[in-house]
Amino acid sequence: xxxxxxxxxxxxxxxxxxxxxxxxxxxxxxxxxxxxxxxxxxxxxxxxxxxxxxxxxxxxxxxxxxxxxxxxxxxxxxxxxxxxxxxxxxxxxxxxxxxxxxxxxxxxxxxxxxxxxxxxxxxxxxxxxxxxxxxxxxxxxxxxxxxxxxxxxxxxxxxxxxxxxxxxxxxxxxxxxxxxxxxxxxxxxxxxxxxxxxxxxxxxxxxxxxxxxxxxxxxxxxxxxxxxxxxxxxxxxxxxxxxxxxxxxxxxxxxxxxxxxxxxxxxxxxxxxxxxxxxxxxxxxxxxxxxxxxxxxxxxxxxxxxxxxxxxxxxxxxxxxxxxxxxxxxxxxxxxxxxxxxxxxxxxxxxxxxxxxxxxxxxxxxxxxxxxxxxxxxxxxxxxxxxxxxxxxxxxxxxxxxxxxxxxxxxxxxxxxxxxxxxxxxxxxxxxxxxxxxxxxxxxxxxxxxxxxxxxxxxxxxxxxxxxxxxx
Amino acid sequence: xxxxxxxxxxxxxxxxxxxxxxxxxxxxxxxxxxxxxxxxxxxxxxxxxxxxxxxxxxxxxxxxxxxxxxxxxxxxxxxxxxxxxxxxxxxxxxxxxxxxxxxxxxxxxxxxxxxxxxxxxxxxxxxxxxxxxxxxxxxxxxxxxxxxxxxxxxxxxxxxxxxxxxxxxxxxxxxxxxxxxxxxxxxxxxxxxxxxxxxxxxxxxxxxxxxxxxxxxxxxxxxxxxxxxxxxxxxxxxxxxxxxxxxxxxxxxxxxxxxxxxxxxxxxxxxxxxxxxxxxxxxxxxxxxxxxxxxxxxxxxxxxxxxxxxxxxxxxxxxxxxxxxxxxxxxxxxxxxxxxxxxxxxxxxxxxxxxxxxxxxxxxxxxxxxxxxxxxxxxxxxxxxxxxxxxxxxxxxxxxxxxxxxxxxxxxxxxxxxxxxxxxxxxxxxxxxxxxxxxxxxxxxxxxxxxxxxxxxxxxxxxxxxxxxxxx
DNA sequence: AAATTTGTCTATTTACATTTC
DNA sequence: GGAAATGTAAATAGACAAATT
Numbered sequence: 006x007x008x009x010x011x012x013x014x015x016x017x018x019x020x021x022x023x024x025x026x027x028x029x030x031x032x033x034x035x036x037x038x039x040x041x042x043x044x045x046x047x048x049x050x051x052x053x054x055x056x057x058x059x060x061x062x063x064x065x066x067x068x069x070x071x072x073x074x075x076x077x078x079x080x081x082x083x084x085x086x087x088x089x090x091x092x093x094x095x096x097x098x099x100x101x102x103x104x105x106x107x108x109x110x111x112x113x114x115x116x117x118x119x120x121x122x123x124x125x126x127x128x129x130x131x132x133x134x135x136x137x138x139x140x141x142x143x144x145x146x147x148x149x150x151x152x153x154x155x156x157x158x159x160x161x162x163x164x165x166x167x168x169x170x171x172x173x174x175x176x177x178x179x180x181x182x183x184x185x186x187x188x189x190x191x192x193x194x195x196x197x198x199x200x201x202x203x204x205x206x207x208x209x210x211x212x213x214x215x216x217x218x219x220x221x222x223x224x225x226x227x228x229x230x231x232x233x234x235x236x237x238x239x240x241x242x243x244x245x246x247x248x249x250x251x252x253x254x255x256x257x258x259x260x261x262x263x264x265x266x267x268x269x270x271x272x273x274x275x276x277x278x279x280x281x282x283x284x285x286x287x288x289x290x291x292x293x294x295x296x297x298x299x300x301x302x303x304x305x306x307x308x309x310x311x312x313x314x315x316x317x318x319x320x321x322x323x324x325x326x327x328x329x330x331x332x333x334x335x336x337x338x339x340x341x342x343x344x345x346x347x348x349x350x351x352x353x354x355x356x357x358x359x360x361x362x363x364x365x366x367x368x369x370x371x372x373x374x375x376x377x378x379x380x381x382x383x384x385x386x387x388x389x390x391x392x393x394x395x396x397x398x399x400x401x402x403x404x405x406x407x408x409x410x411x412x413x414x415x416x417x418x419x420x421x422x423x424x425x426x427x428x429x430x431x432x433x434x435x436x437x438x439x440x441x442x443x444x445x446x447x448x449x450x451x452x453x454x455x456x457x458x459x460x461x462x463x464x465x466x467x468x469x470x471x472x473x474x475x476x477x
Numbered sequence: 478x479x480x481x482x483x484x485x486x487x488x489x490x491x492x493x494x495x496x497x498x499x500x501x502x503x504x505x506x507x508x509x510x511x512x513x514x515x516x517x518x519x520x521x522x523x524x525x526x527x528x529x530x531x532x533x534x535x536x537x538x539x540x541x542x543x544x545x546x547x548x549x550x551x552x553x554x555x556x557x558x559x560x561x562x563x564x565x566x567x568x569x570x571x572x573x574x575x576x577x578x579x580x581x582x583x584x585x586x587x588x589x590x591x592x593x594x595x596x597x598x599x600x601x602x603x604x605x606x607x608x609x610x611x612x613x614x615x616x617x618x619x620x621x622x623x624x625x626x627x628x629x630x631x632x633x634x635x636x637x638x639x640x641x642x643x644x645x646x647x648x649x650x651x652x653x654x655x656x657x658x659x660x661x662x663x664x665x666x667x668x669x670x671x672x673x674x675x676x677x678x679x680x681x682x683x684x685x686x687x688x689x690x691x692x693x694x695x696x697x698x699x700x701x702x703x704x705x706x707x708x709x710x711x712x713x714x715x716x717x718x719x720x721x722x723x724x725x726x727x728x729x730x731x732x733x734x735x736x737x738x739x740x741x742x743x744x745x746x747x748x749x750x751x752x753x754x755x756x757x758x759x760x761x762x763x764x765x766x767x768x769x770x771x772x773x774x775x776x777x778x779x780x781x782x783x784x785x786x787x788x789x790x791x792x793x794x795x796x797x798x799x800x801x802x803x804x805x806x807x808x809x810x811x812x813x814x815x816x817x818x819x820x821x822x823x824x825x826x827x828x829x830x831x832x833x834x835x836x837x838x839x840x841x842x843x844x845x846x847x848x849x850x851x852x853x854x855x856x857x858x859x860x861x862x863x864x865x866x867x868x869x870x871x872x873x874x875x876x877x878x879x880x881x882x883x884x885x886x887x888x889x890x891x892x893x894x895x896x897x898x899x900x901x902x903x904x905x906x907x908x909x910x911x912x913x914x915x916x917x918x919x920x921x922x923x924x925x926x927x928x929x930x931x932x933x934x935x936x937x938x939x940x941x942x943x944x945x946x947x948x949x
Numbered sequence: 950a951a952a953t954t955t956g957t958c959t960a961t962t963t964a965c966a967t968t969t970c
Numbered sequence: 971g972g973a974a975a976t977g978t979a980a981a982t983a984g985a986c987a988a989a990t991t
Contacts, residue, residue: 028959054976065961070978086977087968116618124616128607131820135603144596144790146588179651179792182815186658190687195667212812215662241966312815318616320651320818340684341813343654343784346792346821348603500980526955537982542957558956559989713988 016053018046022062029064033072041081041092048094048426052082055090078196080214083431094426095207112455115421117255117396118445119313120372123365127316127352130361134351143351149344150335151177158354159323162362166287167295168307170325176338179345180320181285181310182208188306189216191337192246192279192330199246199281200238202230204428204438206255206283209248220248222430229254229261232268239276246279251296253286253395256428256440263294270300280305288314288366289373289394303327306334311353313396315365321345321353370394376443376452383456396444401436403463408437414462415439420455488525490518494534501536505544513553513564520566520881520898524554527562550668552686555903566898567679584927587893589727589868590917591785592844595837599788599824602833606823615823621816622807623649630826631795634834638759639767640779642797648810651817652792653757653782654680660778661688663809664718664751664802671718671753672710674702676900676910678727678755681720692720694902701726701733704740711748718751723768725758725867728900728912732865735766742772752777760786760838761845761866775799778806783825785868787837793817793825842866848915848924855928868916873908875935880909886934887911892927 020036040046053061055069062069073090076082084090134140151159156172163170178184185208193199195217201209203222213220221242224234230249238244249269251261261269273280282298282305298307302325310322326334338344356362373394380398381389387400402411408424415422425438441459446452492508512518525533527541534541545562548554556562606612623631628644635642650656657680665671667689673681675694685692693714696706702721710716721741723733733741745752754770754777770779774797782794798806810816828834845866852870853861859872874883880896887894897910913931918924 030959056976066977067962067979068960071959073977084977085968086966087975089968089976118618121613121617124613127616128612131603131607135600135607140600141593141596144599144788145593146590146784146789179655179818180815182811183651183813186813195689208812208815211808215809215812217667312618316616317618318819320814320816336683337687339654340680340687341655341658342792343652343680344792346651346818347790349818349821502980528955538956539958539983540981543981545956556956557989558987559954561955561989 016057016061017050018052018058020062025062025064029068030071030075033062033064033069034075037072037076038079038081041076046092048092050092052090052092078214078217078219080210080220080431091431093431094429095210110419111416112420112451112458113445114442114455114459115423115440116445117313117442119317119396120369120444121317122372123368124316124318126361126365127319127356130355130359131352133359134348134355137351140348143347145347146344148347149339151175151345151350152347154358155347155350155354158357162311162357163307163309163323163325166284166309167293168284168299168309168325170302170307174325174327174331176324176326176334177345177350178322178324178338179342179349180312181283181308181322182212183320183342183345184308184310184322184324185209185212185281185283187334187337187341188281188308188324188326189213189218190341191333192306193218197245198242199248200230200235200244200278201248201430202254202257202259203430203435204257204425205248205430206250207427209283210428210430220430225259227259228265229259230265230269232265232272235269236272236275239272239278244276244278246281247273248281248283249297250283250285251287251294252284252290253393255286256397256399256423256425256438258389258393258395258397258399260290260294261297266294266297267300270297273297273304274301278304282307284308285310285313286395289370289396291392291394298325303329306330314369315353315356315362319349319352321349373444375449379449379452380441380443380456383453383460397440397442400439400441400459400463402439404436406437408439411437411439411462415459418458418462420458422459488529488533489522490524490530492534497534497536501540502543502547505534505536505541506547509544509548510551510553513548518564520564522564524562524564550686550689550691552682552692552903563903565903566901582891583888584892584923584930585917586914586927586931587895587912588917589785589914591789591868592841592916593789594844595840596788596790598833598837599791599828602827602831603824605831606820606827609823612820615819617819618816620819621811623647623817623822624819626830627819627822627826630829634783634829635779635781635795635797638756638781639765640756640771640781640797642774642779646797646799646803648796648798648806649817649822650794650796650810651814651821652784653755653780653794654684655792655814655817656780656782656794656796657681657684657753657755659806659809659813660753660780660796660798661685661690662813663805664778665690669717670714671720672702672707672716672750673720673902674726674729674731675902675907676729676897677720677902678722679899681755682900682902692902697731699731700737701731702737702741704737704744707741708744708747711744711750716748716750718753719745720753720755721769722755722757723759723766724756724762725865727758728869728871728895728897728910730861730865730867730869730871732762732766733769738766738769739772742769745769745776746773750776754779756780757782757785758867761842761868763864763866770797775801778802786841787825787828787834791821791824793821845916847921851921851924852913852915852928855925855932869912869914872911872913872931872935874911876908878909880911883909883911883934887931890930890934892930894931 025032056066059066059069080093082090083093156175159175160172178187198219198221200223201220202225223230223238225231253260282296284296296307298305307325408426412424423440446455497504528538531538531541549556553565554562555565628647631647632644650659670691670693672695673692674697695710696703725732754768756768770777779797880898884896895912918927
C-alpha cells in the first residue's frame, strides 16, 4: 500500500493503479506509450520521479526503471540522472514521407530535394553503361561487394573529399539510409548509446529509435559539437558511438572547423567510440576540410551518399570502414541487402570516371549559389558565410514561439517547413528554429514567394500569441 | 563459495572463476562466445545446467540465465526447458558469401544461381525504359513507395501466384533479403520468437540472429510443418511470428500441401502469429497452390522476390501486407531504404507488363526441367515428383556422417555443396543432408560431372570412417 | 503418475553516480 | 560544499512450467 496520500502532490502523470495488469512493467510501458501518443503528455513534460511513481503505483522502483527504459529506447522519453525524465519533443510527430501529399497546395521547403535539373546527364550515362560489353554481367549475383571498377570509382570519389582508403575497405550500399542501417545493425546492439548533436538528422534519429539505440545529446557551438561536453558525457555514460555530419550538418547548417575536428577525434579515440561520419554534403564545401575519419580511420565509418551530389533515384552510397569492422560490415551487407544492384553502382561509377560527375556537381553548386543569394536578399540580417552553399537554412524563431505551431501556421499560409522539434534529441526546452530547404522549390519565383511568406510570418508580432486552435 | 567440489563431475564447460570480471554476465557471455568460436565447444555439445554452472562459478542462477540468453539470441546456443542448453550447429560456420572465392577450382552446387541465360532480355527492357518519356522522373525522390504503374505491375505479378491485393498494400523492396529486414525490424523487436521449420533458409536465420530475434524450430513431415506441433509450442512459448516458404522450401525442397496450408492458417490465426510467407519459388510451381496469405491476409506479409524468377541483379522484391501493419511497414521502408530505386522497379514493371517476364519464366522452367532429368538419371532411387522443378535437391547423407565433414570432403573433390548443419535451427542431432544446387553449374556437362562426384562419395562405404584431420 | 531436473520470467534488493539546491 | 533528489545497473530471490525419469 502507498505510504502517503498523493492527492495534494501535483503529479504530471497519474496512471490508474487498477489499470495495471501482469506483467507490471509491460503494462506501465503501454500506459505511458498510449498517453504520449494521445497527446495527454505533451513534449517536454516532466514525468514524476521514478521513486514517486513507484510509491504511487505501489510497485518496486526498478519496475518503473524497466518500463521507462523501454520507452526511452523507443525515443519516447529522455532522462538524466539528477534531473528527471521528460517526454521527447517530436515523439508524437508523424514521419513526413509517411503521409506524403503532393506539393500542389503549398511550396515545398520542408523536404530537401537535391535539384533534379541534372538528371538528363544521368540518362546518357545509363545508356553508355547499357552499351558496355559487360552490361549483361551487371545483372548477376556476382561481386556482392561491387566490381573492382566500381570500387575504384568509389575510391576516386572518396579521395575527392580527402578520404583516402583501400578498395578493400569500401562498401557500396543502396543509399545513405541503407548504409546507416548496415552500420548500426553490424556494429551496435539494442540498448547501446550513440552521441549526437542536440539537433540531428531525423532519419538517423528514427532509425536509432527503431533499433532501440539510444541517442545522447551533446552540446555544441557554431563550430560544432563541444569536445569537452562529449568527454564529460563519455566519462560516465558508456557511450558506444558518435554520429556527426561534418559539413553542413542537417539541420543546423554548421560545418565543423578543422581545429574542432581534431579535438573531437582525440576524444573519440580516448573513449574508443565508433564514429559514424555522414558527409553527404561534402561536395558543396569549397574549402574541403579533411574529414575526421582521415584522422582516426580505425574508429570510423565514413558514409558518402551520392543521392544529393549525383543522383537521388539510383540509391547508391559509398562508405569506408576499417579492417577491424570488415567481417561484421560484410556480414551486415549480406544479411540486409544481399547486395546492391551492380547496374546502379556501375552507372554511378561511370559518372565518376567519365567526368560527368564533376559537371553535375558544378551545376548544382551554381544552382545553390543562386538560391543562397536570393535568400540573403530576403533575410539580410541572417549571418551566413559567403561560401555557404548549403541546400537549407536554419532560422531562429521568435522567443517563446512553439516550433510545431509555426510549422502548422506556415503550412496554412502555403509553405512547408520543418521546425526544430523534429530534429531535437531529448533535451530541455530551448530556442526553436525552422529549417528552410532552399533547394526544393521548383524555381526562383517559387522560392521568393515562399521566403516572403516566411518572413512576413516571423515579423508579425501578434503571431506568437495565437493558439493552435485557430489553425488546426 | 561453492557448496560442493566439482572435480568429479564431468562438466562439458568449465570456465575459470578467476577469469570473471564485473559485470559478471558480460564476462560469462564473452567466455562462452570465445570457446564456441574457438571450437572448444563443438556443435550439439550439452552445456552444464544453469544451476550447476552457477554453483560452480559461485554466481547467482539468473546471472547465468542472463548470459545464456544473450548467446541464445545471437544464435550461438539453443535451450529447452527440462532438456538443457546446447551449442548450435553452424554457430561456428562462416557465412558463404563473406569469404567468396571464384568458382574456378570447383563446381558450384552450393550457392543457388538462378540461371543467367535470360539476362539479355532484361537489357532490352532497360533500353525501352530508358526511351520512355518519363525516364528522367525515375531518378527523383518522388513516389517513395513506387509509382502507380509499378504498383499495378506488382499487383499483376502477385495475382499470377493467386495473391490478390490492393495496390495500397504492396511494398517494393530492394530484394527479398531487404523485404525481410523491413518486415522484421518493423513488426518484431529484439527477444521476440519466430517459428520456423527445423531446416530453414540460412539468410533468414542469419538476419534473425543479427537482430536478436530467436528462432524456434517446429517439426514437420513431407507436406510441411506440422500444425499440431506448432500449436503445442505456441501454447507455451509466446511465439510472435512464423516464417514459411510455401513452395520448394529452401533447403528441404518441400512444398506445403493445400490441406496443410489451411491447417497452418488456422493455428496462425488462433495464436495471432504474424506470418512471413516467402514465396520466391512460386513461379516454378506448376500446380499454383494458393498461398497461405490468401487465407489469412490480416496476419501475413507475403514476400515475392523477382531475383530468382526474373533478374537477380536488379534487386527488386514485392511484398503484400495488411492494413493493420501499413504505418509500421512504411515507416520501416523509409528508415531502412528511404526508397527502392524507381528505375529498377520500372524495369521489372515493364518486364511484367510487356510479357517479357513470361518468356523469362518459361525459359527458366525449361532449363530447370532439363537439369531435373539429368539429376534423376544419376540419382534414380531419389524420389521426386515429376513436376518438381526446384533449383536444388536435398540429399540424405549416410547415417552417422557428419554433414560438415561431407561438405569439406566434396570441396576437396571439386564440388561445392552445403550440408544440413548450415540450415538447422537449434535442435538435437538428427539425420544429415546435403543441399545440391542443380541450377548453378555453368552447363549440363559440369552438372553431370558434379553429380558423379557426389554420387561416388556417397557410395564409398569407407568415407564415414574418415576423420576431419585427413582433409582439413 | 509423481518427483526431479532444468530453463524462464519478473520483481526485488542493493550499490552507485550525477544533478540540484 | 554537502545533503537530497533522481536515474542506472547489476545481482539476487522466488514462483512457475516444461521435459525427463
